[in-house]
Amino acid sequence: MPELPEIQTIVNELERVLPGKRIKSCRVLRDKMVQGDQHRFRQQVKNKNIRKIERRGKYIVITLSSSQMIIVHLRMTGKFIFQPLKSPAQKHDRVVFELQNQQKLIFSDVRCFGTLELVNDINKHNGLSQLGFDPWSRQLTAGILQKKLENRQIPIKTALLDQKLIAGLGNIYASEILFDAGIHPDIPANQLKHEKLASIIRSMRKILRLALKYNGTSISDYRRIDEKQGMFQNFLKVYGKADQKCINCSSSIMKITQNQRSTFLCPGCQK
DNA sequence: AGCGGAACCTGTCGGC
DNA sequence: TGCCGACAGGTTCCGC
Incomplete structure (x- = not known):
């Protein structure tokens, strides 16, 4: 489900x-979702205070008073819900943290792709330690991007999904960003000139900032805490809009497949 | 090293 | 109504 704006909303x-x-x-309630030893996880989390919550790419990092961290990834359909301790378990409840004040924090996940993992050192976490630039990192420039992409012939849209390059983009925002930048998603990443990469970075920050302002995009599964919806779905310009008219040029929005995933684009605006 | 395709799991929707 | 395939905000693994 969720990309940077959705994760950041939940973290906030x-x-x-x-x-x-x-x-x-x-x-x-569902073994596979907790990585490693279930018993050890439950035992080490028990009676710990929660110190802080942060986002790293699409990961949620919950730091405990023991300095250990619970690394959560929502994948497609994970979400967090608070309920009174005594309320009955719901079908998709997977991991339940009983808190003080008779409340429980539920990690709910229809498809069970989500993961929770307890680590002592963030650098030891496989996915997390390999994350690329945060979209707002000052180190992320067109020049750096060009260098990192020089041997990559994959379509630019596929490159934007690579978390080792830029951390936090997913399928919705990759399409929206390339539409905003006026760049065709099929262009091989290493063919983009400095100026085009600069406009991708600019569009990326603009779109993400706006999506965050509206608390993310709720199309199917994504919800904020306690099932509240984001509102950015009302501002999407291409994602999910196949055969509708482009708001800029009235061309028909196209849906194509890249790396087994849908990409949406305007053939009039994106060259 | 880079790349494409299958796999992970569950639910929904559209076509026949 | 029922069955069947396609598809879904993601990542990882495997083989070329």
């Missing part, structure tokens, strides 16, 4: 309520 909301709360206990 968790950060408002979780720090200082104690995890009284933890139940794992």
